[in-house]
Amino acid sequence: MSVKIRLQRHGKKGKPFFHIVVADSRARRDGKFIEKIGTYNPITNPATIELNVDSAVQWLNNGAQPTDTARAILSYKGALYKKHLQGGVAKGAFDQAEADKKFNAWLEAKEAKVAGKVSGLAQAKVDAKNAALEAEAKVNEARIAAKKEAEEAAAQEAPAAEEEASNDSAEA
Structure with a gap:
């Protein structure tokens, strides 16, 4: 089973609101998901992002592949950087x-x-x-x-x- 970190669209027409979820890649965009790890509201300036960084890092370590937009959000909130630092700890660099x-x-x-x-x-x-x-x-x-x-x-x-x-x- 291939697992993806992606966005689920919610909200009215013209006013999008997204949930950041971990889901099976075969599931529909707004369908069944494994875990909700955050939200993303692009309407506000700057965009409002709520993300459980520890859960995102755990899923990334387990092999979940983020979509392009989800990768940008994870990078913005520091989840990818935290994963990178944990790799350094595992190798004994610090x-x-x-x-x-x-x-x-x-x-x-x-x-x-x-x-x-x-x-x-x-x-x-x-x-x-x-x-x-x-x-x-x-x-x-x-x-x-x-x-x-x-x-x-x-x-x-x-x-x-x-x-x-x-x-x-x-x-x-």
Whole structure:
């Protein structure tokens, strides 16, 4: 039995949501699976990925083959790196404590990078909102200035029109 780590599609049309599952390769895409090891939501920015890394590494060690997209997700969350470090421990290159230390350092760097992206997106949203408010304020000022000019012109034309009307009525 060939085992795959792949995505199962859920969610509405146009709003995908995926479960990361371990399944027999002969099973349908959204059909029977062996174990659910995480979720993936591509709608959010950055994409939300929840993954049981230890379970994924165990399945990879047992011979499960990830699909291309699942491989990218496993790499992003560090499951492939953790498997690589466990291979080094098995060969005697370093001990388990050092492998855990390297993995935790990698995780912290990755989380900092993701947090930087989130804060950058939030800052860009605030900047866009401020720019829109400034543009709206300029339009409102121009509108008020045009209205004042129109009122002043009407005020200057009204006495002149009254004088002409009174001159016309005096002549008659």
